[in-house]
Amino acid sequence: MIKHIPNFITALNILCGSVAILFAVSGNLIVAAVFAFLGIFFDFFDGLAARLLNAQSEVGLQLDSLADVITSGLVPGIIMFQLMNLAFVGEMQTLTDVFSGKGWNVGVTNYLPLIGLLIVVASAYRLAKFNVDTRQTTGFIGLPTPANTLLILSLPLIMEYQFSELAESLVLNKWVLIGLTLVSCILLNAEIPLFALKFKTWDFKSNAVRYVFIALCIALLVLLKFLAIPIIILLYIVLSLIWKETD
Template sequence: MIKQVPNIITSLNLLCGCVAILFAVSGDLITASLFVIFGIFFDFFDGLAARLLKAHSDVGLQLDSLADMVTSGVAPAIVLVQLLHESLFGGPIVLTEIFSSEGWNIGMSHYFPFIGLLVAVASAYRLAKFNVDTRQTSSFIGLPTPANTILILSLPLILHFQYSEGLAAIILNKWFLIGFTLLSCILLNAEIPLFALKFKTWDFKSNALRYVFLLLSVVLIVIFHFLAIPLIILSYILLSLFWKD
Protein backbone atom coordinates (compact mmCIF):
# COMPACT_ATOMS: atom_id res chain seq x y z
CA MET A 1 0.00 0.00 0.00
CA ILE A 2 2.83 2.41 0.83
CA LYS A 3 4.05 2.09 -2.75
CA GLN A 4 0.75 3.64 -3.89
CA VAL A 5 1.22 6.84 -1.86
CA PRO A 6 2.82 8.77 -4.78
CA ASN A 7 0.00 7.66 -7.09
CA ILE A 8 -2.59 8.79 -4.54
CA ILE A 9 -0.93 12.22 -4.39
CA THR A 10 -0.88 12.37 -8.20
CA SER A 11 -4.58 11.47 -8.22
CA LEU A 12 -5.25 14.45 -5.93
CA ASN A 13 -3.49 16.61 -8.52
CA LEU A 14 -5.81 15.19 -11.18
CA LEU A 15 -8.89 15.75 -9.02
CA CYS A 16 -7.92 19.38 -8.37
CA GLY A 17 -7.47 19.88 -12.11
CA CYS A 18 -10.94 18.51 -12.83
CA VAL A 19 -12.53 20.84 -10.27
CA ALA A 20 -10.52 23.77 -11.65
CA ILE A 21 -11.85 23.08 -15.14
CA LEU A 22 -15.44 23.15 -13.88
CA PHE A 23 -14.90 26.54 -12.23
CA ALA A 24 -13.06 27.89 -15.29
CA VAL A 25 -15.89 26.80 -17.61
CA SER A 26 -18.37 28.58 -15.32
CA GLY A 27 -16.29 31.78 -15.43
CA ASP A 28 -14.91 31.73 -11.87
CA LEU A 29 -11.24 32.11 -12.73
CA ILE A 30 -10.04 32.88 -9.20
CA THR A 31 -11.43 29.67 -7.69
CA ALA A 32 -10.18 27.79 -10.76
CA SER A 33 -6.72 29.24 -10.17
CA LEU A 34 -6.85 28.20 -6.52
CA PHE A 35 -7.56 24.58 -7.39
CA VAL A 36 -4.84 24.57 -10.05
CA ILE A 37 -2.37 25.82 -7.45
CA PHE A 38 -3.46 22.99 -5.14
CA GLY A 39 -2.92 20.56 -8.02
CA ILE A 40 0.58 21.88 -8.74
CA PHE A 41 1.34 21.54 -5.00
CA PHE A 42 0.41 17.85 -5.18
CA ASP A 43 2.38 17.51 -8.43
CA PHE A 44 5.52 18.67 -6.65
CA PHE A 45 5.08 16.32 -3.73
CA ASP A 46 4.22 13.16 -5.65
CA GLY A 47 7.74 13.08 -7.08
CA LEU A 48 9.22 13.82 -3.67
CA ALA A 49 7.17 11.01 -2.13
CA ALA A 50 8.26 8.62 -4.87
CA ARG A 51 11.92 9.39 -4.17
CA LEU A 52 11.58 9.10 -0.39
CA LEU A 53 9.59 5.86 -0.56
CA LYS A 54 11.55 4.49 -3.53
CA ALA A 55 8.24 3.90 -5.21
CA HIS A 56 9.00 4.90 -8.80
CA SER A 57 6.95 3.03 -11.40
CA ASP A 58 6.07 3.24 -15.07
CA VAL A 59 2.41 3.58 -14.10
CA GLY A 60 3.27 6.50 -11.83
CA LEU A 61 5.17 8.22 -14.65
CA GLN A 62 2.21 7.94 -17.03
CA LEU A 63 -0.33 8.92 -14.36
CA ASP A 64 1.74 12.00 -13.53
CA SER A 65 1.68 13.16 -17.15
CA LEU A 66 -2.06 12.49 -17.47
CA ALA A 67 -2.74 14.50 -14.31
CA ASP A 68 -0.52 17.33 -15.54
CA MET A 69 -2.39 17.35 -18.83
CA VAL A 70 -5.61 18.12 -16.95
CA THR A 71 -4.28 20.51 -14.29
CA SER A 72 -1.51 22.20 -16.27
CA GLY A 73 -2.84 21.74 -19.80
CA VAL A 74 -6.61 21.90 -20.11
CA ALA A 75 -7.36 24.11 -17.08
CA PRO A 76 -5.03 27.00 -18.05
CA ALA A 77 -6.20 26.76 -21.67
CA ILE A 78 -9.79 27.33 -20.56
CA VAL A 79 -8.65 30.26 -18.40
CA LEU A 80 -7.16 31.80 -21.55
CA VAL A 81 -10.41 31.15 -23.42
CA GLN A 82 -12.30 33.07 -20.74
CA LEU A 83 -9.80 35.94 -20.78
CA LEU A 84 -10.09 36.18 -24.56
CA HIS A 85 -13.88 36.17 -24.26
CA GLU A 86 -13.68 38.95 -21.68
CA SER A 87 -11.38 40.98 -23.93
CA LEU A 88 -13.86 40.74 -26.83
CA PHE A 89 -17.23 40.78 -25.09
CA GLY A 90 -16.66 42.44 -21.73
CA GLY A 91 -16.69 39.48 -19.37
CA PRO A 92 -16.38 35.73 -18.90
CA ILE A 93 -19.26 33.42 -19.78
CA VAL A 94 -20.56 30.00 -18.85
CA LEU A 95 -18.90 28.35 -21.83
CA THR A 96 -21.51 25.61 -22.16
CA GLU A 97 -24.03 28.29 -23.16
CA ILE A 98 -22.17 28.74 -26.44
CA PHE A 99 -22.94 25.12 -27.33
CA SER A 100 -26.61 25.25 -26.38
CA SER A 101 -29.27 25.17 -29.06
CA GLU A 102 -29.54 28.96 -28.87
CA GLY A 103 -25.79 29.35 -28.73
CA TRP A 104 -25.25 28.34 -32.33
CA ASN A 105 -27.01 31.55 -33.36
CA ILE A 106 -24.72 33.97 -31.51
CA GLY A 107 -22.22 34.40 -34.35
CA MET A 108 -18.83 32.97 -35.21
CA SER A 109 -16.99 35.72 -33.32
CA HIS A 110 -17.93 34.03 -30.03
CA TYR A 111 -15.86 31.02 -31.03
CA PHE A 112 -12.70 33.05 -31.61
CA PRO A 113 -11.64 32.87 -27.91
CA PHE A 114 -11.21 29.12 -28.28
CA ILE A 115 -7.81 29.89 -29.77
CA GLY A 116 -6.74 29.63 -26.13
CA LEU A 117 -7.16 25.86 -26.40
CA LEU A 118 -3.93 25.78 -28.40
CA VAL A 119 -2.20 25.77 -25.01
CA ALA A 120 -3.80 22.41 -24.23
CA VAL A 121 -2.48 21.00 -27.51
CA ALA A 122 1.02 22.39 -26.91
CA SER A 123 0.99 21.07 -23.34
CA ALA A 124 0.04 17.58 -24.52
CA TYR A 125 2.88 17.60 -27.04
CA ARG A 126 5.33 18.86 -24.42
CA LEU A 127 4.32 16.15 -21.92
CA ALA A 128 4.53 13.43 -24.57
CA LYS A 129 8.05 14.57 -25.49
CA PHE A 130 9.07 14.66 -21.83
CA ASN A 131 8.12 11.00 -21.36
CA VAL A 132 10.40 9.81 -24.16
CA ASP A 133 13.21 12.41 -24.01
CA THR A 134 16.22 10.93 -22.19
CA ARG A 135 17.79 14.41 -21.95
CA GLN A 136 15.21 15.52 -19.38
CA THR A 137 16.10 13.27 -16.46
CA SER A 138 17.67 16.00 -14.29
CA SER A 139 16.67 19.17 -16.17
CA PHE A 140 14.06 20.36 -18.65
CA ILE A 141 13.98 21.18 -22.35
CA GLY A 142 11.29 23.81 -22.77
CA LEU A 143 9.16 25.44 -20.11
CA PRO A 144 7.56 22.84 -17.79
CA THR A 145 3.77 22.78 -17.93
CA PRO A 146 3.31 23.78 -14.24
CA ALA A 147 5.51 26.87 -14.75
CA ASN A 148 3.59 27.78 -17.90
CA THR A 149 0.33 27.32 -16.03
CA ILE A 150 1.40 29.61 -13.20
CA LEU A 151 2.34 32.22 -15.80
CA ILE A 152 -1.15 32.01 -17.37
CA LEU A 153 -2.91 32.09 -14.00
CA SER A 154 -1.03 35.25 -13.06
CA LEU A 155 -3.22 37.18 -15.51
CA PRO A 156 -6.61 36.73 -13.77
CA LEU A 157 -4.93 36.99 -10.35
CA ILE A 158 -3.36 40.33 -11.28
CA LEU A 159 -6.67 41.58 -12.65
CA HIS A 160 -8.51 40.56 -9.48
CA PHE A 161 -6.03 41.45 -6.72
CA GLN A 162 -3.95 44.25 -8.29
CA TYR A 163 -6.43 45.82 -10.66
CA SER A 164 -5.58 49.05 -12.41
CA GLU A 165 -6.97 50.47 -15.62
CA GLY A 166 -3.52 50.40 -17.19
CA LEU A 167 -2.92 46.73 -16.41
CA ALA A 168 -6.43 45.78 -17.49
CA ALA A 169 -5.94 47.59 -20.78
CA ILE A 170 -2.83 45.49 -21.45
CA ILE A 171 -3.99 42.10 -20.15
CA LEU A 172 -7.45 42.29 -21.76
CA ASN A 173 -6.14 43.48 -25.11
CA LYS A 174 -7.02 40.75 -27.60
CA TRP A 175 -3.72 41.08 -29.47
CA PHE A 176 -1.76 40.77 -26.24
CA LEU A 177 -3.70 37.62 -25.33
CA ILE A 178 -3.25 36.11 -28.79
CA GLY A 179 0.49 36.81 -28.64
CA PHE A 180 0.62 35.50 -25.07
CA THR A 181 -1.11 32.28 -26.15
CA LEU A 182 1.29 31.71 -29.03
CA LEU A 183 4.33 32.55 -26.88
CA SER A 184 3.11 30.08 -24.27
CA CYS A 185 2.88 27.33 -26.89
CA ILE A 186 6.37 28.14 -28.17
CA LEU A 187 7.99 28.23 -24.72
CA LEU A 188 6.51 24.84 -23.83
CA ASN A 189 8.22 23.14 -26.77
CA ALA A 190 11.26 25.34 -27.44
CA GLU A 191 14.69 23.70 -27.32
CA ILE A 192 15.65 25.77 -24.28
CA PRO A 193 17.55 23.99 -21.47
CA LEU A 194 16.08 24.88 -18.07
CA PHE A 195 17.19 23.76 -14.62
CA ALA A 196 14.91 21.70 -12.41
CA LEU A 197 14.01 22.67 -8.85
CA LYS A 198 14.96 19.24 -7.53
CA PHE A 199 17.34 19.12 -4.58
CA LYS A 200 19.36 15.92 -4.35
CA THR A 201 21.45 17.48 -1.56
CA TRP A 202 21.03 20.68 0.44
CA ASP A 203 24.58 22.10 0.17
CA PHE A 204 24.93 25.53 -1.44
CA LYS A 205 27.74 24.69 -3.85
CA SER A 206 25.79 22.15 -5.90
CA ASN A 207 22.50 24.06 -5.60
CA ALA A 208 23.67 27.67 -5.92
CA LEU A 209 21.48 28.31 -8.97
CA ARG A 210 18.38 26.97 -7.22
CA TYR A 211 19.00 28.96 -4.03
CA VAL A 212 19.62 32.18 -5.98
CA PHE A 213 16.43 31.64 -7.96
CA LEU A 214 14.34 30.93 -4.85
CA LEU A 215 15.72 33.98 -3.05
CA LEU A 216 15.08 36.17 -6.09
CA SER A 217 11.53 34.80 -6.34
CA VAL A 218 10.79 35.64 -2.70
CA VAL A 219 12.12 39.19 -3.12
CA LEU A 220 10.04 39.73 -6.27
CA ILE A 221 6.87 38.40 -4.61
CA VAL A 222 7.34 40.65 -1.58
CA ILE A 223 7.79 43.70 -3.80
CA PHE A 224 5.39 43.04 -6.69
CA HIS A 225 2.96 40.40 -5.35
CA PHE A 226 1.14 38.69 -8.25
CA LEU A 227 2.88 40.95 -10.75
CA ALA A 228 6.05 39.12 -9.74
CA ILE A 229 4.97 35.88 -11.42
CA PRO A 230 5.82 36.88 -15.03
CA LEU A 231 9.11 38.32 -13.73
CA ILE A 232 9.89 35.06 -11.93
CA ILE A 233 9.26 32.98 -15.06
CA LEU A 234 11.45 35.37 -17.07
CA SER A 235 14.17 35.12 -14.40
CA TYR A 236 13.90 31.32 -14.51
CA ILE A 237 14.53 31.30 -18.25
CA LEU A 238 17.36 33.88 -18.13
CA LEU A 239 19.15 32.20 -15.22
CA SER A 240 18.94 28.88 -17.03
CA LEU A 241 20.45 30.39 -20.17
CA PHE A 242 23.23 32.48 -18.69
CA TRP A 243 24.18 30.91 -15.33
CA LYS A 244 27.52 29.14 -15.46
CA ASP A 245 28.16 26.52 -12.77
Protein backbone atom coordinates in the same frame (compact mmCIF):
# COMPACT_ATOMS: atom_id res chain seq x y z
CA MET B 1 1.53 0.40 0.93
CA ILE B 2 4.38 2.92 0.82
CA LYS B 3 4.74 2.57 -2.95
CA HIS B 4 1.19 3.89 -3.41
CA ILE B 5 1.77 7.15 -1.50
CA PRO B 6 3.16 9.09 -4.53
CA ASN B 7 0.26 7.92 -6.69
CA PHE B 8 -2.21 9.02 -3.99
CA ILE B 9 -0.64 12.49 -4.04
CA THR B 10 -0.91 12.50 -7.84
CA ALA B 11 -4.59 11.57 -7.48
CA LEU B 12 -5.06 14.67 -5.31
CA ASN B 13 -3.54 16.68 -8.17
CA ILE B 14 -6.10 15.18 -10.57
CA LEU B 15 -8.95 15.94 -8.17
CA CYS B 16 -7.86 19.56 -7.68
CA GLY B 17 -7.43 20.04 -11.43
CA SER B 18 -10.89 18.62 -12.12
CA VAL B 19 -12.50 20.97 -9.59
CA ALA B 20 -10.54 23.88 -11.08
CA ILE B 21 -11.95 23.03 -14.52
CA LEU B 22 -15.52 23.12 -13.20
CA PHE B 23 -14.98 26.56 -11.67
CA ALA B 24 -13.18 27.88 -14.77
CA VAL B 25 -15.99 26.73 -17.06
CA SER B 26 -18.54 28.44 -14.79
CA GLY B 27 -16.52 31.66 -14.91
CA ASN B 28 -15.10 31.69 -11.37
CA LEU B 29 -11.46 32.08 -12.34
CA ILE B 30 -10.22 32.98 -8.86
CA VAL B 31 -11.42 29.76 -7.21
CA ALA B 32 -10.24 27.85 -10.29
CA ALA B 33 -6.78 29.37 -9.79
CA VAL B 34 -6.78 28.35 -6.11
CA PHE B 35 -7.51 24.70 -6.93
CA ALA B 36 -4.98 24.74 -9.78
CA PHE B 37 -2.34 26.06 -7.37
CA LEU B 38 -3.19 23.19 -5.01
CA GLY B 39 -2.87 20.73 -7.89
CA ILE B 40 0.58 22.10 -8.80
CA PHE B 41 1.56 21.83 -5.12
CA PHE B 42 0.66 18.13 -5.14
CA ASP B 43 2.42 17.74 -8.50
CA PHE B 44 5.67 18.92 -6.94
CA PHE B 45 5.37 16.67 -3.91
CA ASP B 46 4.37 13.45 -5.67
CA GLY B 47 7.75 13.35 -7.41
CA LEU B 48 9.55 14.33 -4.22
CA ALA B 49 7.73 11.60 -2.29
CA ALA B 50 8.56 9.03 -4.98
CA ARG B 51 12.27 9.86 -4.74
CA LEU B 52 12.37 9.95 -0.92
CA LEU B 53 10.46 6.66 -0.61
CA ASN B 54 12.23 5.08 -3.57
CA ALA B 55 8.80 4.34 -4.99
CA GLN B 56 9.25 5.43 -8.62
CA SER B 57 7.25 3.37 -11.09
CA GLU B 58 6.26 3.45 -14.75
CA VAL B 59 2.61 3.70 -13.73
CA GLY B 60 3.44 6.67 -11.51
CA LEU B 61 5.26 8.39 -14.39
CA GLN B 62 2.31 8.00 -16.74
CA LEU B 63 -0.23 8.96 -14.06
CA ASP B 64 1.75 12.11 -13.30
CA SER B 65 1.67 13.17 -16.95
CA LEU B 66 -2.07 12.49 -17.18
CA ALA B 67 -2.60 14.61 -14.07
CA ASP B 68 -0.55 17.42 -15.62
CA VAL B 69 -2.69 17.34 -18.76
CA ILE B 70 -5.66 18.14 -16.54
CA THR B 71 -4.19 20.63 -14.05
CA SER B 72 -1.49 22.19 -16.21
CA GLY B 73 -3.10 21.75 -19.61
CA LEU B 74 -6.89 21.97 -19.51
CA VAL B 75 -7.11 24.47 -16.65
CA PRO B 76 -4.85 27.18 -18.16
CA GLY B 77 -6.44 26.60 -21.58
CA ILE B 78 -9.95 27.17 -20.23
CA ILE B 79 -8.85 30.18 -18.17
CA MET B 80 -7.26 31.72 -21.27
CA PHE B 81 -10.47 30.95 -23.19
CA GLN B 82 -12.48 32.84 -20.57
CA LEU B 83 -10.08 35.78 -20.49
CA MET B 84 -10.34 36.02 -24.28
CA ASN B 85 -14.12 35.95 -23.95
CA LEU B 86 -13.86 39.02 -21.72
CA ALA B 87 -11.54 40.70 -24.22
CA PHE B 88 -13.49 39.85 -27.41
CA VAL B 89 -17.09 39.54 -26.25
CA GLY B 90 -17.15 41.43 -22.97
CA GLU B 91 -18.34 38.50 -20.85
CA MET B 92 -17.39 34.93 -19.99
CA GLN B 93 -19.11 32.18 -21.95
CA THR B 94 -19.62 28.45 -21.97
CA LEU B 95 -19.18 26.51 -25.19
CA THR B 96 -22.97 26.39 -25.43
CA ASP B 97 -22.97 30.19 -25.52
CA VAL B 98 -20.21 30.26 -28.13
CA PHE B 99 -22.08 27.99 -30.55
CA SER B 100 -25.55 29.37 -29.83
CA GLY B 101 -27.68 31.49 -32.12
CA LYS B 102 -26.27 34.52 -30.33
CA GLY B 103 -22.79 33.41 -31.29
CA TRP B 104 -23.70 33.16 -34.96
CA ASN B 105 -25.10 36.69 -34.79
CA VAL B 106 -21.93 38.11 -33.22
CA GLY B 107 -19.80 36.63 -35.97
CA VAL B 108 -16.23 35.32 -36.07
CA THR B 109 -15.26 37.39 -33.00
CA ASN B 110 -17.31 35.04 -30.85
CA TYR B 111 -15.10 32.08 -31.82
CA LEU B 112 -11.66 33.68 -31.50
CA PRO B 113 -11.46 32.90 -27.74
CA LEU B 114 -11.17 29.23 -28.74
CA ILE B 115 -7.56 30.10 -29.64
CA GLY B 116 -6.86 29.85 -25.92
CA LEU B 117 -7.43 26.09 -26.10
CA LEU B 118 -4.21 25.78 -28.13
CA ILE B 119 -2.52 25.78 -24.71
CA VAL B 120 -4.20 22.43 -24.00
CA VAL B 121 -2.83 20.93 -27.22
CA ALA B 122 0.68 22.34 -26.73
CA SER B 123 0.76 21.15 -23.10
CA ALA B 124 -0.33 17.63 -23.99
CA TYR B 125 2.29 17.46 -26.75
CA ARG B 126 4.97 18.75 -24.39
CA LEU B 127 4.07 16.10 -21.77
CA ALA B 128 4.10 13.33 -24.38
CA LYS B 129 7.58 14.40 -25.48
CA PHE B 130 8.75 14.56 -21.87
CA ASN B 131 7.83 10.91 -21.30
CA VAL B 132 10.03 9.68 -24.12
CA ASP B 133 12.87 12.25 -23.97
CA THR B 134 15.84 10.80 -22.09
CA ARG B 135 17.47 14.25 -21.92
CA GLN B 136 14.93 15.44 -19.35
CA THR B 137 15.78 13.20 -16.41
CA THR B 138 17.38 15.95 -14.31
CA GLY B 139 16.36 19.10 -16.19
CA PHE B 140 13.82 20.27 -18.73
CA ILE B 141 13.84 20.99 -22.44
CA GLY B 142 11.17 23.61 -22.93
CA LEU B 143 9.02 25.36 -20.33
CA PRO B 144 7.45 22.88 -17.87
CA THR B 145 3.65 22.85 -17.98
CA PRO B 146 3.25 23.86 -14.29
CA ALA B 147 5.38 26.97 -14.89
CA ASN B 148 3.27 27.94 -17.89
CA THR B 149 0.13 27.34 -15.83
CA LEU B 150 1.35 29.64 -13.07
CA LEU B 151 1.88 32.34 -15.71
CA ILE B 152 -1.71 32.01 -16.98
CA LEU B 153 -3.17 31.76 -13.46
CA SER B 154 -1.52 35.03 -12.48
CA LEU B 155 -3.62 37.01 -14.96
CA PRO B 156 -7.05 36.76 -13.27
CA LEU B 157 -5.40 37.08 -9.84
CA ILE B 158 -3.70 40.33 -10.89
CA MET B 159 -7.02 41.64 -12.20
CA GLU B 160 -8.82 40.72 -8.98
CA TYR B 161 -6.29 41.72 -6.31
CA GLN B 162 -3.95 44.23 -7.96
CA PHE B 163 -6.28 45.94 -10.39
CA SER B 164 -5.09 49.01 -12.23
CA GLU B 165 -5.85 50.61 -15.56
CA LEU B 166 -2.50 49.39 -16.87
CA ALA B 167 -3.21 45.82 -15.71
CA GLU B 168 -6.64 45.89 -17.36
CA SER B 169 -5.23 47.30 -20.59
CA LEU B 170 -2.73 44.42 -20.76
CA VAL B 171 -4.61 41.46 -19.29
CA LEU B 172 -7.79 42.13 -21.26
CA ASN B 173 -6.06 43.19 -24.46
CA LYS B 174 -7.10 40.69 -27.14
CA TRP B 175 -3.78 40.89 -28.98
CA VAL B 176 -1.74 40.50 -25.79
CA LEU B 177 -3.77 37.37 -24.91
CA ILE B 178 -3.38 35.89 -28.40
CA GLY B 179 0.35 36.68 -28.35
CA LEU B 180 0.77 35.18 -24.87
CA THR B 181 -1.07 32.04 -25.96
CA LEU B 182 1.16 31.55 -28.99
CA VAL B 183 4.37 32.36 -27.06
CA SER B 184 3.45 29.91 -24.28
CA CYS B 185 2.74 27.19 -26.85
CA ILE B 186 6.15 27.80 -28.42
CA LEU B 187 8.01 27.92 -25.09
CA LEU B 188 6.41 24.67 -23.93
CA ASN B 189 7.95 22.82 -26.86
CA ALA B 190 11.05 24.91 -27.56
CA GLU B 191 14.52 23.34 -27.47
CA ILE B 192 15.53 25.48 -24.50
CA PRO B 193 17.36 23.75 -21.59
CA LEU B 194 15.90 24.75 -18.21
CA PHE B 195 16.95 23.67 -14.75
CA ALA B 196 14.66 21.70 -12.44
CA LEU B 197 14.11 22.34 -8.74
CA LYS B 198 15.42 18.88 -7.86
CA PHE B 199 18.05 18.70 -5.14
CA LYS B 200 20.37 15.68 -5.18
CA THR B 201 22.41 17.30 -2.40
CA TRP B 202 21.87 20.44 -0.32
CA ASP B 203 25.28 22.11 -0.81
CA PHE B 204 25.31 25.56 -2.36
CA LYS B 205 27.96 24.96 -5.02
CA SER B 206 26.05 22.32 -6.96
CA ASN B 207 22.68 24.03 -6.41
CA ALA B 208 23.66 27.71 -6.78
CA VAL B 209 21.13 28.45 -9.53
CA ARG B 210 18.33 26.87 -7.50
CA TYR B 211 19.11 28.75 -4.30
CA VAL B 212 19.51 32.05 -6.14
CA PHE B 213 16.24 31.47 -7.99
CA ILE B 214 14.31 30.58 -4.82
CA ALA B 215 15.68 33.63 -2.98
CA LEU B 216 14.73 35.95 -5.84
CA CYS B 217 11.27 34.36 -6.06
CA ILE B 218 10.61 34.98 -2.37
CA ALA B 219 11.77 38.58 -2.63
CA LEU B 220 9.68 39.27 -5.74
CA LEU B 221 6.55 37.67 -4.27
CA VAL B 222 6.87 39.72 -1.07
CA LEU B 223 7.36 42.95 -3.02
CA LEU B 224 5.04 42.47 -5.99
CA LYS B 225 2.63 39.67 -4.95
CA PHE B 226 0.85 38.24 -8.02
CA LEU B 227 2.57 40.71 -10.34
CA ALA B 228 5.77 38.85 -9.52
CA ILE B 229 4.67 35.61 -11.21
CA PRO B 230 5.21 36.66 -14.86
CA ILE B 231 8.57 38.16 -13.83
CA ILE B 232 9.52 34.92 -12.06
CA ILE B 233 8.76 32.85 -15.17
CA LEU B 234 10.93 35.17 -17.27
CA LEU B 235 13.63 35.04 -14.59
CA TYR B 236 13.50 31.24 -14.65
CA ILE B 237 14.17 31.18 -18.39
CA VAL B 238 16.94 33.80 -18.19
CA LEU B 239 18.75 32.09 -15.29
CA SER B 240 18.54 28.75 -17.10
CA LEU B 241 20.13 30.25 -20.20
CA ILE B 242 22.88 31.90 -18.13
CA TRP B 243 23.73 28.81 -16.10
CA LYS B 244 23.15 26.40 -18.98
CA GLU B 245 22.28 23.70 -16.44
CA THR B 246 20.44 20.53 -17.44
CA ASP B 247 22.09 18.01 -15.16
